[in-house]
Amino acid sequence: MSNDKLSLFNTLTGSVEPVRTIEDGKLRFYSCGPTVYSYAHIGNFRSFLTADLIVRTARALGWEVDYVTNVTDVGHLTDDDLADASGEDRMAKALKSDEGRRFANVYDLARYYTEVLLDDWHSLNLIEPTVRPRATEHIRQQIEAVEHLVEQGIAYETEKGVYFDISRFPDYGKLSGNRDAENLEQAVRDVVQDEEKRNARDFALWKKDPGHLMQWYSPWGWGFPGWHIECSVMSMEYLGEQIDIHAGGEDLIFPHHECEIAQSESISRKTFANHWVHTRFLQVEGEKMSKSKGNFFTVRDLIATPDEGGRGVDPMALRLALISGQYRKPYNFTFETLKASMKHVERLRSAFETARGGLDAADGPDRVGDRLADLRSSMLAAMLDDLNTPSAIAAAIEGAKLIQGLGENLNASSARSALDFLQSASSLLGIPYHDQEAEDPSASASHDPLETRVEELLRQRATARESKDFERADQIREELDEMGIEVMDGPGGSSWRRKTEI
RNA sequence: GGUGACGUGGCCGAGUGGUUAGGCAAAGGUCUGCAAAACCUUGUACGGCGGUUCGAUUCCGCCCGUCACCUCCA
Numbered sequence: 001m002s003n004d005k006l007s008l009f010n011t012l013t014g015s016v017e018p019v020r021t022i023e024d025g026k027l028r029f030y031s032c033g034p035t036v037y038s039y040a041h042i043g044n045f046r047s048f049l050t051a052d053l054i055v056r057t058a059r060a061l062g063w064e065v066d067y068v069t070n071v072t073d074v075g076h077l078t079d080d081d082l083a084d085a086s087g088e089d090r091m092a093k094a095l096k097s098d099e100g101r102r103f104a105n106v107y108d109l110a111r112y113y114t115e116v117l118l119d120d121w122h123s124l125n126l127i128e129p130t131v132r133p134r135a136t137e138h139i140r141q142q143i144e145a146v147e148h149l150v151e152q153g154i155a156y157e158t159e160k161g162v163y164f165d166i167s168r169f170p171d172y173g174k175l176s177g178n179r180d181a182e183n184l185e186q187a188v189r190d191v192v193q194d195e196e197k198r199n200a201r202d203f204a205l206w207k208k209d210p211g212h213l214m215q216w217y218s219p220w221g222w223g224f225p226g227w228h229i230e231c232s233v234m235s236m237e238y239l240g241e242q243i244d245i246h247a248g249g250e251d252l253i254f255p256h257h258e259c260e261i262a263q264s265e266s267i268s269r270k271t272f273a274n275h276w277v278h279t280r281f282l283q284v285e286g287e288k289m290s291k292s293k294g295n296f297f298t299v300r301d302l303i304a305t306p307d308e309g310g311r312g313v314d315p316m317a318l319r320l321a322l323i324s325g326q327y328r329k330p331y332n333f334t335f336e337t338l339k340a341s342m343k344h345v346e347r348l349r350s351a352f353e354t355a356r357g358g359l360d361a362a363d364g365p366d367r368v369g370d371r372l373a374d375l376r377s378s379m380l381a382a383m384l385d386d387l388n389t390p391s392a393i394a395a396a397i398e399g400a401k402l403i404q405g406l407g408e409n410l411n412a413s414s415a416r417s418a419l420d421f422l423q424s425a426s427s428l429l430g431i432p433y434h435d436q437e438a439e440d441p442s443a444s445a446s447h448d449p450l451e452t453r454v455e456e457l458l459r460q461r462a463t464a465r466e467s468k469d470f471e472r473a474d475q476i477r478e479e480l481d482e483m484g485i486e487v488m489d490g491p492g493g494s495s496w497r498r499k500t501e502i
Numbered sequence: 503g504g505u506g507a508c509g510u511g512g513c514c515g516a517g518u519g520g521u522u523a524g525g526c527a528a529a530g531g532u533c534u535g536c537a538a539a540a541c542c543u544u545g546u547a548c549g550g551c552g553g554u555u556c557g558a559u560u561c562c563g564c565c566c567g568u569c570a571c572c573u574c575c576a
């Protein structure tokens with residue numbers, strides 16, 4: 001393991017290799033974003049978190065990062081294209097669903113789910129990309145790319161659309177290993193049918209469809225772009241013809257990324273992306289996450305308060321839980337892990353409070369600096385080693401325990417080392433110590449009737465405790481418990497929080 | 503059928519050719535009016551069968567199991 005090189009598994013070569021940036025000290029990075037036809041779920045976010053951690057780790061190395069992640073706001077075809085030749089897409093489907101009826105049209109729906117995506121993005125403290133391009137805002141570039149491919153004789157037009165001619169790209173299959181044409185053709189799945197396609201593997205660059213809910217005028221008439229072309233185009237627009245890393249979920253390896261390579265490299269005649277990084281799907285409680293199994297969770301399902309129908313999970317606990325398995329291994333998301341993550345987040349926060357408190361203490365010899373510096377380098381080393389988050393988190397927790405262990409004895413210079421350490425853990429893992437939104441409810445003045453009631457009861461309880469009326473104090477504790485409030489007594493008085501529903 | 507991963511103690515998960523990951527949970531203890539937090543103590547695992555080796559959980563082969571993709575998917 002190298003000390004200052006970021007190594008990642010490269011799907012293209014099948015091995016972990018150092019990321020060698022095209023330009024020294026600068027990372028050009030594209031990460032595939034979601035289609036916004038519904039609420040993003042925790043599996044989506046596991047993949048976005050991988051991208052986030054790549055950016056954080058690269059920055060920790062002092063690299064400048066150009067980070068582009070898109071929003072796919074064009075509906076693409078569903079697999080019952082055969083049954084519905086008019087070309088119903090995911091968004092059109094969503095619009096007809098119970099959830100989607102309230103939207104006036106498909107643009108309205110896309111706009112709503114994009115906003116929600118960004119809310120969740122902020123809740124989980126994901127880094128803002130340098131650019132967040134939307135497919136619908138780059139239609140012209142997509143049309144031009146397709147035109148270029150047609151001019152080169154690499155793409156051809158039929159009655160139904162424009163297709164990429166696989167036979168013109170011998171490297172097709174280099175990413176996924178799906179090189180065997182016959183196999184693909186005899187796959188059990190039905191493929192998009194067009195009698196005029198020259199090769200069953202040829203994929204759509206443009207679909208002619210005057211009935212599609214989103215359509216644009218092109219040299220081939222009214223229609224909409226193929227799914228893969230948007231990422232090629234947006235990546236080239238903002239990062240240039242060649243990039244260092246391209247990332248996404250493992251399901252995107254084929255066909256999406258395979259097709260992106262074919263298109264992009266046919267256009268530029270250069271290697272599109274040097275490093276391909278894919279995040280594995282997660283399972284929930286040992287099973288595939290699916291609505292029918294009742295183990296399907298969106299971010300908001302978990303972080304919304306119980307009054308809002310959620311489970312009141314601290315967003316940072318959710319974030320930590322989602323990164324507590326390495327991105328490249330199958331990960332079993334469980335509520336046990338989520339509970340453990342809550343403890344970890346609290347532990348980090350309280351270490352931070354301890355450290356901050358120690359700044360005002362008398363000065364003295366720094367008793368933790370060296371050990372924390374070691375832990376900090378092993379934390380970074382773990383991340384550089386193919387984003388070994390479990391190992392990095394272990395180092396962060398160990399540091400927090402070390403700081404907590406000093407407690408009252410923390411002097412000012414130890415406190416400064418402690419804060420240094422905690423701050424680098426925070427920026428590397430993306431776990432801030434100040435709640436961005438859910439500030440400690442007991443500390444904030446609020447007009448929430450529940451909070452007013454809680455404060456009142458706590459005052460009564462404090463009085464009862466002062467006069468040693470513990471029976472009354474416990475009674476109030478119980479009453480609050482029934483209201484979903486947990487009370488914690490400390491040396492400086494009592495604090496409280498909403499209990500979570502997990 | 504094809505391609506690619508993965509299988510570690512009750513659970514989540516590092517790691518390694520011979521010496522303790524870590525966390526959560528559990529049990530006992532210290533502290534605290536109660537509760538929480540914190541701290542201390544306890545617990546020896548690597549799917550199966552072969553092979554290489556002085557020695558394999560770690561390398562090799564086969565098998566079993568799980569997951570993903572094979573034109574909707576993070």
